[in-house]
Amino acid sequence: MAKDKDDIIEDVTGSEYKYGFTTDIETETISKGLNEDVVRLISRKKNEPEWMLEFRLKAFRHWLTMEMPTWAFLDIPEIDFQDIRYYAAPKTGTEEKNWEDVDPEIKDTFNKLGIPLEEQMALSGIAVDAVMDSVSVKTTFKDTLAEKGIIFCSFSEAVIHHPDLVQKYLGKVVNYRDNYYAALNSAVFSDGSFCFIPKGVRCPMELSTYFRINAAETGQFERTLIVAEDDSYVSYLEGCTAPQRDENQLHAAIVEIIAMDNAEVKYSTVQNWYPGNKDGVGGIYNFVTKRGLCEGNGSRITWTQVETGSAVTWKYPSTILKGDNSSSEFYSVAVTNNHQQADTGSKMIHIGNNTKSTIVSKGISAGKSRNSYRGLVKVAKDCKGARNFSQCDSLLLGDQCGAHTFPYLDVQNPSAMVEHEATTSKIGEDQLFYCNQRGISTEDAIGLIVNGYAKEVINKMPMEFAVEAQKLLQISLEGSVG
C-alpha cells in the first residue's frame, strides 16, 4: 500500500525534476523540515534498496526519542531541526556560475594558499568540464585503482553497486544509537565516500588527490566508510584548505574505519569551513562522529587533523583497539579565532592486549575564542600491557581567548602505562619584538612561531597538504595580533 502511494507521488512530482529540481525545493513538503516522509524521499531519490531505507528509518525513529546533548563546553544557540533542508539535488554541472562572481575574498585565500587556478575554479563549483579535462583525469585514477581491486566511490554509488560490503560494515563502528547527531546522520545522510582495500593491497596514491579534483559536494550529513582488509594500506585525506561556504549551517558527519589484521589506515582531515565573521555571526556547526575500529591484530589507524574553520567544532576522532598489538595515533591542531569555539579531542579504547595509543593535541586560541581539549583513555579490565601517551598543549594569542582541558583516564588494568602531559603557553610581546628587531614582520613572526608549535602534527600530514596547512595556519590567525 505504501509503495503505491510512493509511486503516485513519484509520478506527480517526478516529471518536474527533469526541468530543474530547484523549483521543487521551494514547495513546502520537501523543502525544509524533518519527518519520516523526508527520510523516505531521500532514500528514494538515491534509489536505495529496502535495507538502506530500513536503516534510516530505525535511526530516525530512535533520534526522535533523544535529546540534544549539552555537556560540551560550547555555547550553541538552539537549533531548529525543522528549519533545515535535508535534501538537495546533486549538482548537474550545468550551473551558470561565473568566475567573476566568485567572492574576491575566497579568490584571495586560494591565491595565498597557492592553489592552482584550475583547482580554484573547480572548488568554487564552476563546471569543471569547461576548465579542464576532468573526465579523463578521473578515469585514469579509477583505472589504476580498479586494477588493484580497490573500490573508491561515493557512498551512494557503493550502496547500489556494493551493497553486500556496505551492509556488512555500515554502523558497526558508529551505531546510530551512539549519540544524537549519529542518529540524525544515520537517518538523513547525504553522501560521502566508500573505500575498500582488499587483502594485501597497498593503495598506490593518496586518496586525497582524487578527492580534490573531484571537488565533491561535501554535504551537510556526510557519511564515509573505509574498510581495509588484512595487510592492506590506505592513506585518505578529507577536506581541503580552501575556505568552503555552505548555506547549510549544520554539518553532522560520520566516518567509520575498520582495519583488519595488520592493516593500516591513515585518515587526514583539513577543515576550513566558514567560521563566521569577526563578530561571530554565521559560520558552520561542525558536529562529527569519527571512529576507527582496529578489528584485526596488529592493525593501525592514524588520525591527523588540522581544524581552522567552522563556528563550532565538536568532534573526537577515536579508535577502539580491539585486536591485540593494534595501535592508534591522533595528531591534531585546532585553531580558534574571533568567536570560534572548539571542543575536540580523542578517545582511545584499549581492549586487546599490548595495544598502544598516542594523542598529541595542539590547540591555538586567539581573539575571543574558546578552545577545549577533551580526551578519554580507557583501558579495559582484561587488557594487558596497554600503553598510552597523551600530550595536550595550548597556545594563547592575546588575553581574551580561552584554552581548556578535560582529560579523562579510566584505567582498569594494573599493567597499563598511561602518561599525560599538558602545557600552556603564550606568544609573548617580547618574542614578537625579538623577531621584529631581526626584520621579521609581526604577521610572519606569528606564522613562524605557530608553525614551530604545530610542526609535530603538520609533519604527519601527506606532504602536499603539509605545505598548505602551514599557510592555512598563518592565514587563519591573521588579524589576531594585539
Added chain:
Amino acid sequence: MLVIKDLHAKIGDKEILKGINLEIKPGEVHAIMGPNGAGKSTLSSVLAGREVFDVTEGEVTYEGKDLLALPAEDRAREGLFMSFQYPVEIPGVSTVNFLKTAVNEHRKYKGEKALSAGDFLKLMREKQALVEMDAKLMNRSVNEGFSGGEKKKNEIFQMAMLEPKLSILDETDSGLDIDALRIVSKGVNTLKTSETSTIVITHYQRLLDYIVPDFVHVLYDGRIVKSAGKELVAELEEKGYDWIKEEVDGKK
C-alpha cells in the same frame, strides 16, 4: 649616521628619557654608561622601536630618515641591529629557520633575491667561525636551553649574519665569563668597518678594554650628563657615579 634631538620617552605614566641628545657618525664607537634606572635600556628599546614605550618629544634621524616613523622591522631592515640584554627564547622555531627568514627579509627589502638554501648554509658556516659558535646550536630552537654565554654569542652571530650599519649592544657583557667576553668582543671588532657604527651600553670597564670606544657618555636620570673620550671610563671605574650625580643634582 644617527642624530638624536631632545628625545623624551615614557612607559605608562613614567617619563624615563628626559631629553637625550646624541650624534653618531659612521665608523664611530660610542659607549653609554650610567647607574641602574638611568634609562640606558629604554634608550636602546626606543631606538629599536619597541611599542611599549611612548615617544613624547624629540626626533631621531637615521641615515637621513625619520627613524621614529618606521616600524621596528623596517628599522631592522634599514640596518639597525640590537643585541638584547636578555635574549628571549622562541620554542619550536629553529635558529636556522629563524635566521634564514630574517636574512631573506633584509634582502627582499633591499630588492635582492632570497638566498638559496645552499648559499645560506655557506654564509652561516662562515659567520659561525667568526664567533666560535657551536654548529649544534643551529638546529635547536632559538635560544632554547642556551647558557647565558651562548645566548650572547648567538646575538653577535646574528649580527654577523645581518651585517647592520648601526649596532646597539645592550649590556652584552652581562652574564659572560672571561672567555666568552673575549670571543664576543672579537666578533664585534671584526665586524666593525669605517662605514658601520656601534653603541655599547655597559656598566663595566672590562668590555670597553676590548671594544674601545671613541666617545663615552654617562646617562643619568634620563639625560646624557657627561660626554668625553675613553679616559672617562677609567675615571668612572675608580670613582663610581656619585661624583657625577652630585655634579648634576647640584646644578638643579
